[in-house]
Amino acid sequence: MASTLSTAPVLGTLGLVVAGCGGTPARPPAPAPLPSSIAIVGATLWDGTGGPPVTNAVTLIRRDRILCAGSAGECAIPKGARVVDARGRYLIPGLIDSHVHLLFLTRGSAGEELGLDLRDLLAQGITTVRDMGTDPAALLSRVRSLQAAPRVHAMQLVAGRRFFFNGFHGTRTARGTIYRQPPAIAMQQLGWRPLQFDPGDDAEALVAAARKAGAMGLKLYAHLDSSSVRRLTEAAHRAGMPVWGHAWVQPASVLEQVTAGQNGVVHAAGLAGELFTVEDRDTLVRDGDLQAATAAVATVGAAHDPRVLAALDSMASRGTVFEPTLDAVRHSVASYDAKLRHIPSLQEEYVRSASRFGMEVTRQAVRRGVRISAGSDHVSYGPRTDRATLFGELRLLVDSLGMSPTAALLAATRDAARAVGGQPGRHIGTIQKGRYADLVLLSKNPLEDIANLEYVDLVIIGGKMWRPGQLRSGIAMN
Ligand SMILES: [Zn+2]
Numbered sequence: 001m002a003s004t005l006s007t008a009p010v011l012g013t014l015g016l017v018v019a020g021c022g023g024t025p026a027r028p029p030a031p032a033p034l035p036s037s038i039a040i041v042g043a044t045l046w047d048g049t050g051g052p053p054v055t056n057a058v059t060l061i062r063r064d065r066i067l068c069a070g071s072a073g074e075c076a077i078p079k080g081a082r083v084v085d086a087r088g089r090y091l092i093p094g095l096i097d098s099h100v101h102l103l104f105l106t107r108g109s110a111g112e113e114l115g116l117d118l119r120d121l122l123a124q125g126i127t128t129v130r131d132m133g134t135d136p137a138a139l140l141s142r143v144r145s146l147q148a149a150p151r152v153h154a155m156q157l158v159a160g161r162r163f164f165f166n167g168f169h170g171t172r173t174a175r176g177t178i179y180r181q182p183p184a185i186a187m188q189q190l191g192w193r194p195l196q197f198d199p200g201d202d203a204e205a206l207v208a209a210a211r212k213a214g215a216m217g218l219k220l221y222a223h224l225d226s227s228s229v230r231r232l233t234e235a236a237h238r239a240g241m242p243v244w245g246h247a248w249v250q251p252a253s254v255l256e257q258v259t260a261g262q263n264g265v266v267h268a269a270g271l272a273g274e275l276f277t278v279e280d281r282d283t284l285v286r287d288g289d290l291q292a293a294t295a296a297v298a299t300v301g302a303a304h305d306p307r308v309l310a311a312l313d314s315m316a317s318r319g320t321v322f323e324p325t326l327d328a329v330r331h332s333v334a335s336y337d338a339k340l341r342h343i344p345s346l347q348e349e350y351v352r353s354a355s356r357f358g359m360e361v362t363r364q365a366v367r368r369g370v371r372i373s374a375g376s377d378h379v380s381y382g383p384r385t386d387r388a389t390l391f392g393e394l395r396l397l398v399d400s401l402g403m404s405p406t407a408a409l410l411a412a413t414r415d416a417a418r419a420v421g422g423q424p425g426r427h428i429g430t431i432q433k434g435r436y437a438d439l440v441l442l443s444k445n446p447l448e449d450i451a452n453l454e455y456v457d458l459v460i461i462g463g464k465m466w467r468p469g470q471l472r473s474g475i476a477m478n
Pocket residue numbers: 099100101132377
């Protein structure tokens with residue numbers, strides 16, 4: 001199979017012309033012809049830097065990088081460049097979903113389904129994804145063999161001892177005692193590889209193991225105290241690796257995670273942890289206990305509790321990025337809504353309170369200036385309609401929280417690049433000279449209506465062009 005789809009047929013359908021008259025005599029001479037240079041001409045350019053859109057723009061690509069992007073007079077079209085006539089269309093940075101889970105060895109996404117899902121993400125204009133925890137080495141080796149996929153970066157899951165050995169104590173409920181296996185076992189059965197970290201362990205050694213597995217950073221998952229969070233964060237930062245964590249990581253609270261220097265926090269509903277004392281947080285070991293406790297305290301009013309707001313203010317002042325993952329919770333609520341008759345469960349109660357509380361926490365976060373990344377918690381298996389999407393997350397940020405489409409787009413481009421962080425984050429997220437040529441050309445204006453992100457004409461990743469239909473159908477990919 002060919003390694004990539006040739007750009008020629010794609011360009012042909014857009015009206016390929018060869019430029020030879022890129023400037024007037026008064027201007028400096030056009031640069032010498034460059035191999036593999038492409039000029040996207042006439043689009044309205046929204047470059048993701050926070051500035052206003054530029055009409056009738058010229059964006060130049062050389063090999064896999066952006067050479068120039070601006071108004072027609074700013075970027076002289078190199079002689080011999082391929083020109084894409086993009087008049088009437090809208091050019092934005094490639095989208096970033098900073099929270100996905102791609103590899104499920106026992107659910108079918110280890111093989112063909114992984115490739116299909118990644119092609120579908122690319123067809124949506126998503127050119128970078130960050131896997132927030134599966135098996136970095138196994139995932140990255142599979143992705144390397146794919147011919148069309150977003151850039152994939154992987155985080156290493158880390159959890160404390162009780163995640164791996166919970167003593168098999170039961171949880172007492174009205175219907176008797178429920179015995180659960182340690183959460184790590186369920187995770188390992190999916191083919192994931194969480195690393196264990198205990199208070200006396202060597203943080204540098206864990207960071208080295210994560211790096212060896214190919215991870216770009218750490219994702220702190222559960223059962224880590226504030227001192228462990230701090231030691232892991234400092235060790236990872238010394239190695240140039242970002243650290244993210246669940247809000248909260250039991251017993252460490254969000255406020256403790258933030259003051260430890262963690263780069264980001266995921267799941268808005270987890271801010272409910274701020275409402276417990278450190279002693280109470282330490283007793284919430286099992287999922288059932290955690291869900292019951294959260295369901296009891298996570299009201300809309302609780303999102304205004306001074307302890308929650310203190311954590312959000314700390315995030316805002318330190319620049320800690322927040323990923324609310326609202327669409328994933330919305331999917332869970334919808335699945336309960338779709339069941340006409342069912343016995344109410346603790347999980348349902350938890351999901352419904354987490355949804356209401358999480359939405360209000362996010363509203364407060366936006367109001368208080370916390371930087372938002374629109375990572376979706378997308379998973380790459382199961383019915384497509386059940387999967388959270390970046391598109392769904394952005395719709396919620398705009399339609400339910402009242403963010404402007406521009407602010408939402410920043411949460412999937414510039415700010416999502418900051419969420420990804422590390423070395424990879426410095427090359428993506430905006431259309432600027434030197435960044436990767438990861439771009440999306442839309443036929444409708446997403447700044448007017450975020451739903452217009454559905455109208456993808458062309459996806460460009462590292463200078464390679466793809467039609468959504470080709471990616472989804474697999475036609476012309478062999
Ligand atoms: Zn997740």
